[in-house]
Amino acid sequence: MILLSDKRIQEVNCIDNKERVISLRDKHEKILIDETRSQISSRSDLFCYARESVINKLIQATNYLPNGYKFLIKEAYRPLSRQRKSFEEAFQEYKRQYPMKTDSQIYDLTCQYVAPVKVAGHPTGGAIDITLLKDGIEVGMGTEFNDIPIEPENLTYLHSNYINNVAKENRKILISCMEKVGFENYPTEWWHWSYGDCYWAFLNNCNALYEPVDEKSVK
Template sequence: MTTQTLAEPAVLLADPRVAAVPVVDDGEPLVRLPRRLSPTREPVRRTLAERLEAAARRLPAGIGLRVVEGHRSLADQAAIVAAYTADLQVLHPEADAARLRVLSSRFVAPLEVAPHVAGAAVDLTLVDACGDDLDLGTPIDATPEQSDGRCWTAADGIGPDARAHRDLMAHALGGAGLVNYPSEWWHWSYGDRYWALLTAAPHALYGPVAR
């Protein structure tokens, strides 16, 4: 049993309040993360890159961040939404389009509000001094179905090491000004509509960007 379910209060990316947040894009460019943060040098907005560097400095010696995904194209985002929605249609044949949109948004953002598409989000984990993954309770990108809900950041059913590592991640990233998406422990963002809603900012800093 998990501590968070769809019946409990949580702002999902399908919530109309997210789409209602205005966007005033400041035109900040995408930059490549350094290899010490991302072996694949994922592209993100410049200030997000700076805040990830600050978050890494908040971690204890011997523990680091590893970013596995940053900016995502509109086409890639649409493909993920379509594939996961198709899986959900099989699991929930009674669900209408509106319900499927909510269910899908636990794992992948609707295209029009997607933080990754804005270069404003990262998927990441913690690693040890050798670069090996620490225990965070589930793999990155484990769906709610695959993980039995343990992908929720505050979920029960994970071990004490995983809980401590999630708390450490929250301390470092939250302290650097990022916000977490509660159904994905690995997803953190800055400057997007979701961030603006949670922090009461007057508008999002970043909208969709092509590269």
Template structure:
């Protein structure tokens, strides 16, 4: 089947409300103990581009780690894509320091742009694109679990496909269903909409859920996944890299 025909037949991205963070925090976690594994081990058609490290963000690491279940689901998703299309992994497990930096930076930028916002509105606006940094065992930031992953699609040469906005753009157009809501679309917007549909349907088929405000953000096993996927509990809590320091700390505890 020609790619253009396949894309035109894809199911539209449904509209979901923003998460209720209070409800989300009440989702129980029973961590299954899976290790964090590097996505750079994955064969084609997966590519790894640790975006935050390449941007020079303090504390960012030169690898994208995810839980083993996420690794296998991502590989299955990539292998199910039409020939000539692959997945680029932009971020996975995220150190708490990086989460804090992203939150503070966006919070400050919004405050500068909209100085009349009260603190509650400012927090809500910031949370639209960056979750509150948390290492709490019962309510960790999604990326701290290794269950959240940021991805996009690429062509056969490894170049990103047009998704309508860049990764991490804090704009209404970054909402996954943005192009589904427009009455008329340009040819370029239709292409971006179809690429988002392909990514969404491919990831959904492998059990991922999507954060509605970010076309690139998908979850598997964490509290957001349990919330949007109607699962009884999450299976990933806070995770740490297998460093020699962490090993010794655990062994000597």
């Protein structure tokens, strides 16, 4: 499993293609937004913005949804300032929980849950946190969105063996839809998918397409 702490990802070259970061709202009847923001820490009004190609690919992915299913977006763009704060908060919390681990071990553990700023996908507009609705209700995915991976079950891992069969089938639906149009998953978080960021570029052996975007330039 390749984590965002891997130095090879930090060495990925990026040539930003300057695509706009625009709203996901009202782009397709099968792409809905969780406007409550109850499960994310970002208070930015741009939380449901993404790069144009990301949005177009997500629209294409709706073609593979079974009848009655829709996408629910939890978060897309995240300001750099919020990314830095989230990483530091998670780092300090893990340090409190695991006092016998070294800072290096805590750093790697934190990267399973929050991306370090240099390689974070959300500030580029290339990453989206997504789940499924069926007949207007969120389906069971084995964990809540944004749960923390806990050993040994690691229930948030995309291919965890410890979730029930219903959750496994729902994850298969999400995987099929997203992979068919070119998204890559971050394997410790079933909900996190990206296109064009450093992690995606590393897996596809190419340059990244998107650099982090300052919140002011999006507005």
